Amino acid sequence: MPLVNMKDMLAHAHRTGYAVGAYDLVSLHFLEGIMEAAECDRAPVILSLAESHFRHFDFTLAMAATVAAARRASVPVAIHLDHGESLQSAIDAIRLGCNGVMVDGSHLPFAENVACTREVVEMAHGCGVPVEGELGYVPGVEGEDAKLHPGELSMTTPEEAAAFVAQTGVDFLAVSIGTVHGRMQGTPRLDIERLAAINARLDMPLVIHGGTGLADEQYRALIANGVAKINYFTALSDAAAEAIRRNAAQGAKGYTGLTEGVHVAVEAECRRMNALWGSAGKADACLAACRPWREVEHLIIYNVAGIDEAEALERAEEGRRVLGAIPGVRRIEHGVALRPDARYRFAWLIRFAAPEVVGNYRTHPDHVRFADEKFRPVAADRISIDYEVG
Numbered sequence: 001m002p003l004v005n006m007k008d009m010l011a012h013a014h015r016t017g018y019a020v021g022a023y024d025l026v027s028l029h030f031l032e033g034i035m036e037a038a039e040c041d042r043a044p045v046i047l048s049l050a051e052s053h054f055r056h057f058d059f060t061l062a063m064a065a066t067v068a069a070a071r072r073a074s075v076p077v078a079i080h081l082d083h084g085e086s087l088q089s090a091i092d093a094i095r096l097g098c099n100g101v102m103v104d105g106s107h108l109p110f111a112e113n114v115a116c117t118r119e120v121v122e123m124a125h126g127c128g129v130p131v132e133g134e135l136g137y138v139p140g141v142e143g144e145d146a147k148l149h150p151g152e153l154s155m156t157t158p159e160e161a162a163a164f165v166a167q168t169g170v171d172f173l174a175v176s177i178g179t180v181h182g183r184m185q186g187t188p189r190l191d192i193e194r195l196a197a198i199n200a201r202l203d204m205p206l207v208i209h210g211g212t213g214l215a216d217e218q219y220r221a222l223i224a225n226g227v228a229k230i231n232y233f234t235a236l237s238d239a240a241a242e243a244i245r246r247n248a249a250q251g252a253k254g255y256t257g258l259t260e261g262v263h264v265a266v267e268a269e270c271r272r273m274n275a276l277w278g279s280a281g282k283a284d285a286c287l288a289a290c291r292p293w294r295e296v297e298h299l300i301i302y303n304v305a306g307i308d309e310a311e312a313l314e315r316a317e318e319g320r321r322v323l324g325a326i327p328g329v330r331r332i333e334h335g336v337a338l339r340p341d342a343r344y345r346f347a348w349l350i351r352f353a354a355p356e357v358v359g360n361y362r363t364h365p366d367h368v369r370f371a372d373e374k375f376r377p378v379a380a381d382r383i384s385i386d387y388e389v390g
């Protein structure tokens with residue numbers, strides 16, 4: 001149940017002066033460790049899945065476990081697509097259960113970043129899902145040595161940030177003020193004055209990528225100046241690897257022996273950050289400030305006239321394909337009544353990501369075409385109701 005609206009969660013953090021850990025997960029061990037830490041610390045948490053990591057695991061399967069973990073949590077949880085690479089990535093992520101998305105156009109020139117981000121915002125807001133944009137370039141790759149990916153650091157300016165937010169409608173902004181993705185040598189120098197100016201100008205939750213390896217007082221300065229979400233992966237990855245090396249040194253041979261305790265190592269590192277960033281102990285206050293994430297079951301029961309059963313099922317198959325691709329549709333099922341004498345022979349069960357999807361689905365051109373040409377003319381005898389669920 002405590003899957004919550006991420007916009008409410010980060011607004012609470014921003015307003016009351018703490019940052020939520022957005023921990024990238026790459027395996028069940030990470031998922032377990034992150035959630036154990038959040039539960040022990042009574043901390044709100046963001047389960048983050050980065051598209052650059054999708055070659056390490058099956059995103060669809062990982063999302064099933066991630067949604068299950070969020071739904072059984074007692075602390076507020078949001079599920080976020082980190083560094084989505086395209087509009088389609090964001091659509092897919094929302095279909096699989098992400099209730100926050102980031103599409104990263106920060107490597108593009110300003111106008112192109114605006115255009116690509118705005119497209120994602122229009123789609124995601126139509127699904128009730130908030131969007132993180134990034135302006136200014138944070139070089140490097142999650143979990144790798146920063147010096148292997150020496151991109152040009154390009155810092156965010158307050159003027160550009162204000163224009164970007166106004167033109168795109170993003171809900172959170174990742175800023176570049178000196179951090180680098182991955183492992184760095186030495187402590188990065190942060191431009192806190194720049195951050196303070198951006199925060200004063202925008203007054204919205206700011207996000208830091210490349211959160212690994214900062215000094216404690218640097219984290220505190222970030223949070224004091226508007227940072228409400230910190231993306232964190234490299235240190236978790238290193239802690240997990242250290243646990244595996246320790247097991248190997250003690251003679252562990254098989255996979256289960258080598259990975260024994262990885263979730264404990266991840267948990268310990270998350271707990272350290274939850275305490276440092278002030279999210280520990282905030283679960284109840286945050287939960288009270290957040291709308292729960294509710295989905296919608298769009299239920300249609302119907303009979304056909306003028307076509308036979310085989311044709312009805314063929315059209316249902318087409319509907320499943322066409323309607324299932326509309327943004328905000330999480331699941332689409334078509335069924336035939338078990339009993340031949342049922343009052344209604346067929347059913348559609350269509351799960352929407354959020355109530356906002358209902359109207360947008362109805363007016364989506366693919367839905368309009370299918371409904372007008374293939375469904376309504378043969379299914380006048382029908383009942384259709386939207387139920388809020390979850």
Ligand SMILES: [Zn+2]
Pocket residue numbers: 083181209210231
């Ligand atoms: Zn990042």
